[in-house]
Each structure stands twice: as structure tokens, then as C-alpha cells.
Amino acid sequence: MASNDYYRLLGVPRNAGADEIKSAYRKLALKYHPDRNQGNKEAESTFKEINEAYEVLSDVQKRQVYDQFGAEGLKAGAGGHGGFGGFQGADLGDMFGDLFENLFSQGGGGRGRPRSRRGADLKYEAEITLEEAFTGVKLPINFERTEVCQECDGTGARGKTGIKKCPTCRGSGRVQYSQGFFAFSQACPECGGQGEVISAPCKACGGAGRQKKNASINIKIPAGVEEGAVLRVSGGGDAGLRGGESGDLYIQVRLKHHPHFERDGRDLVYECQVALWQAALGGEAEVPVIEGGRVKILIPEGTQHGKVFRVHEKGMPSPAGKGRGDLLVRVKLEVPHELTPRQRELFGELARIAGHEVSSPEKEKGFFKKILG
Ligand SMILES: [Zn+2]
Ligand SMILES: [Zn+2]
Known part of the structure; x- marks a missing residue:
């Protein structure tokens, strides 16, 4: 001493x-x-x-x-x-x-072989059109994930000789420390309790046993899928570590904005421009439908702005595969921006019949022009 x-x-x-x-x-x-x-x-x-x-x-x-x-x-x-x-x-x-x-x-880290662990879950956003949501769609998804290293089959070692018995614990995975009068048994810090260490790490993955890869998988998005719906691909996430199970891949569906339709659950909403006289006199209008083409709807005499007509079974399919929602056609009255002299004459006459006093259009036009500059 x-x-x-x-x-x-x-x-x-x-x-x-x-x-x-x-x-x-x-x-x-x-x-x-x-x-x-x-x-x-x-x-x-x-x-x-x-x-x-x-x-x-x-x-x-x-x-x-x-x-x-x-x-x-x-x-x-x-x-x-x-x-x-x-x-x-x-x-x-x-x-x-x-x-x-x-x-x-x-x-404990670095030198040893970490225990097996489940791979991470991954999230991916898939943007599809309303038409694709209507029919359902098979979609290739390209993303980056961690996969089991092909070179070493996930062991992290270069060939079979790249793994050797842990010299610290002699393969038992546990070590004893004696401190004065006490003996402590602990998981071996050298090998993390595995009993083996990598003597020659795999060249491809540097001993990690996993590698980042660009993955491409095809997923099937069902007809009628809703905005924000999440599909789970079991085992589609990151590979597990040392034989641990893979994580899952979660695909969240996003719907692209559609030029004609808005979605309201299973119903679709379409705004239909109707000319003033057509609304007053009644007639037919053609509206587009999600499956392509157009359907005719009847505009009754005296139709008001904001009126909604329901076209049955022309909406989105139910994800359960039963029936379809409706197409709701909302009337937007179109007032002409400019009138021809003849039209002005006729509107003036309509106004007089209805008992409205109409000021001289020429004079009024000049007045507003002054105000508006
Ligand atoms: Zn490897
Ligand atoms: Zn050991």
C-alpha cells in the first residue's frame, strides 16, 4: 500500500x-x-x-x-x-x-452491440385529387426509410467472422464488479449484455446493421376517402434494430383543391351561375359531375339566389362501399355587368311595369363615373 x-x-x-x-x-x-x-x-x-x-x-x-x-x-x-x-x-x-x-x-454505446429495438413509425402525406378520392386510387409512395442492411443481414458485422465472443464477459453478457466486500452483477458494458461484440464492422452500414434507403411501395387508397384520413401500412416504417420488428408507415390523405366542387362529407357542392332572366323565367342548366360529363337540372320559374337543388346520388361514395352522397347545386344569380341599349330599354320597361321610377341612365352613368373617377 x-x-x-x-x-x-x-x-x-x-x-x-x-x-x-x-x-x-x-x-x-x-x-x-x-x-x-x-x-x-x-x-x-x-x-x-x-x-x-x-x-x-x-x-x-x-x-x-x-x-x-x-x-x-x-x-x-x-x-x-x-x-x-x-x-x-x-x-x-x-x-x-x-x-x-x-x-x-x-x-455502453459504440463498441458493443445494442439490443434489439422496434423500428420507428414513419408518417407520409399523400395528396390526391377529388376524382381519385371518388374512384379510389393505387398510388406509388416514394420515401426514405431505414432498412436492414443487405450486406450483413442486420448483424452489423463483416461476414461470419466479424462477430466474436465478448472478451469482457466471455460471452455471458454479465460482468461482476467487486467493490470492497460487495460484488455487483451488471449487464456487460462492452457488449450491452449480448455476449458478442463486432470485431470487424460491416463496410456497407458501418456496424449499424441498418441503412437509409429510398423505398417505393404501392398503396391502395379506397374510394370515398376523406380529407385527413390516415392509412396504416403495418411494418412499412423503419426496420427494427438487431432483429427488432419494423415500425409502421402512416399515410395521411390530403385532397387537392378542386376547381368545381367543394366537399361536405359525402355530398359535393357546386355553385351554378344562373342568369337573371333564366332564374326569373325558369329553364334548364347543365352542371358537371365528379365522374365526368354533365347532368341537366331544372331551374324553376322564380328561382332565388342561394337556392340549393339536390341531385341524388351524384356525390362521393361511402368508404364503406354503400351508396353515394348527393350533388348540391347552389344557385348564384348572375347580374349582367354591361347592358346593350336594347337590354337597358327592356329592363327599364320591366322596372316601369313593376312601378319603379327609373332615372335617366345616361345621366346616372355620368354621375357615378365622376364619383368613381
Ligand atoms: Zn451491414
Ligand atoms: Zn460482454
């Missing part, structure tokens, strides 16, 4: 409190831990020394004995409290729990 001065070993004053001792020990234990100093004999012996120092200074009774009689006094059991035998380790165990977590989170 190089030094028997436990205080100097931990670098704390003789009157140091329990917390100060604990914190000093933790720093040193992390620094000299064998896991981080492989093959370094000096670090190993320092680690043993600081453990011994901490075992004594962290125990109130043993620290008293040590302060009075030195290390020799402890060995002789001079304190009369059973010496080392009376050492209770609950507190120490707690502390090492933390310590190991620390070590594993820092040292």
Missing part, C-alpha cells in the same frame, strides 16, 4: 463532512475505474486504495477508530465494534447504483 493516509488519498481535509468525502470519492472512482483504464496496473491499485479509504471514512465508527489509531488500529479490531465485519453497506450500494448507471451510459 503506497499510502495509509486515507484523507490524503481522497484529497479531503481531516475535518471533511460525509458529503465532501462521498463526492471526492466518486470523482476518483470514476477516474480510476478499471473499466476506463484497461490494462493500467497503476490505476487499478489506486482504485483499490481509494475504495479502502472510502470504506473507512464513510463509516462513522470506523472513521473514529482510524482517527485515533490509524489503519493498524482497524486491522486489530481496536474499536471493539467488529472492525470491518460490522461494515454496513446499504449506503454504499445506493451510491454504486448511480455510479454504474453513469459508467454504462458513457461506456
